Amino acid sequence: MASRIDPHDRADSWHREWLRIADLNAARADAALAGGHAITARSNWLRAINYYQAATFVLDSTDARQQRAIESMRACARRYVAQVTPAGETVEIPWLQNHPLEGYFVPAPPTSGRTPVVVCIGDPGHRKEEYLFKVARYARERGMALLAVDLLGSGTDADFEAIVGRRDLESSISYVMNYLRTRDDVDERRIAIVGDGAGSSFAARGIALDNRFAAAVCDGGLWDIHEREFLTNRFAPAGGGIEESWPGLRFHCPVLITVGGQGWLKSDVVTDLFERLKSRHRDISLKIFDSSETAAAQAHHDNPTLANEFIFDWVADRLDRVPA
Template identity: 70%
Template sequence: MVAECLLVAGRLDPADYADSWHREWTGIADRSRERADAAFARGHVPTAQGNWLRAINYYQASMFALDDGEKRKAALEAMRACARRHIAHLAPAGEVVEIPWQERRALEGYFLPASSSGRTPVIVCMGDPGHYKEEYLFKVARHARERGLSLLAVDLLGSATDSEFGEMIGRPGLETSVSSVVDYLTTRDDVDERRIAVLGDGAGSSFVARGVALESRFAAVVCDGGIWDMHEHAFLMNRLSPAGTEGGGFERRWPVRRFHCPVLVTMGGQGWLESGMVADLFERLRARHPGISLKIFESSETAAAQGHCDNPTLANEFIFDWLADRLEAVPA
């Protein structure tokens, strides 16, 4: 809620930025959570649901400027508690699921079934390391529900409360998580395993793209297509190449395999990568993968910031319409 965000902003202390940031966002999150619990006790479920979602958002915001491990742990536990209450009282109810992945580490997700019965198509939403699955409950869940799609929101942290961003980003084989998620979905009797799509969310969802390139069971994919990886390869090769020589050849390194389904890449025209560079890298990708398409949101229509953060609704409407069309084209 804009008014609540402005209220917090007005209370931040520049002389004590980190502590005041955490204190004020936690305070407004606690009030939303208390309001939700009170509304639920009186039988007002829609009000409770809205306030639990806002509390999730505010608890996540409280961690942005936070280095204290215990405070981060408390915020994450509060955020997850709100998420569990929220999905438990959806209609139909969602569930917390555990997905086997690496040795001694499982993925954790929220599975939100479509309102229709039987085997339904499903969207898997996975974020970069540092993104929490809880945020997809307020970012994308309604877009899936409104189109009759089930949703599985997953992050790479599992059920841990002390995993740091650096630990996850440095872990080898992040892309193997993609196949592990598909393995899990094929065991469910309410999922149409021929109509599984994935949405890789974040600043650069190339680990999802790498996983998709190794996986033939997706019907449609939205991710960066490997563009961020290609950009990093180009940067490093230009730095390491002798002066005056071309830093070419990086496109041969990624991806090694072809995508097996239609792929959509969406970028903001005002994002971290310039539109011209994105278009150039995309053309290199399309030479190998004819089924890939690109949508750049320009500033004149909004959704043009990095991650479409200035208008995520506009971007998600486009993305989920594209996904629904591709899944509908696959026979049930």
């Protein structure tokens, strides 16, 4: 496939070739399901989701081809969720007027009673479909349901700038919690959240304002604090530190911060910010993946498996400690 991508026509050929392989996997999945092979169908739908997403990377959000690829990706995601056991569902969660959140709820493996659940939400540019192939299995293998949700709503042409520019993105976190507490298959005492991406500070702000989560994995607000301190030092050198950077910061549950040692924020900067956070919140942990163990790139792109195993083991351990 890579040999067919023309460097002189990168946008068109990149999209065309990734779309072609995505369509092949989607068709293979549909054929497998028709033949009674649901496991093979699910695997191919997950691959198709990944490839459809790759096909959109070089396209502008106004490009009709991007919208068609996203529609195909969403169709594969819905088919996958409907074919897990027990069957999952596409859910709508009230948030802003005329802009509800949309999520995929993937139940835990068959069991009796209510189960713990992990919410996976990314920064404003991340689509929820990617969490089906990135992390769904790590949750299910540990007996946890997954709610994959994003901020983009149910359409393919959401006004991205209007959403990403809002000052109250963290309000979405409580709406997600409100929804989960209405479900009779969720243990409301054992709900964790994983905020993915460099923009996950909004998730940290959300859990600081909501004391109902049992555990959280996010950047702990490091990116917010780093940016605000940069502006403070640039425009008001005599300004304050963490108190002014994020007033009223209080976490009510255990928090894990994971970063790659080769990521955007240098390890010494991360460590300094973490130590100051820890002085205010004792049940907060930091894991820096260095180059020798991999998962050291930004967002752990060089070895996401290693990072996800660590993250979901930590989440499972914390949820297991919640009294019955």
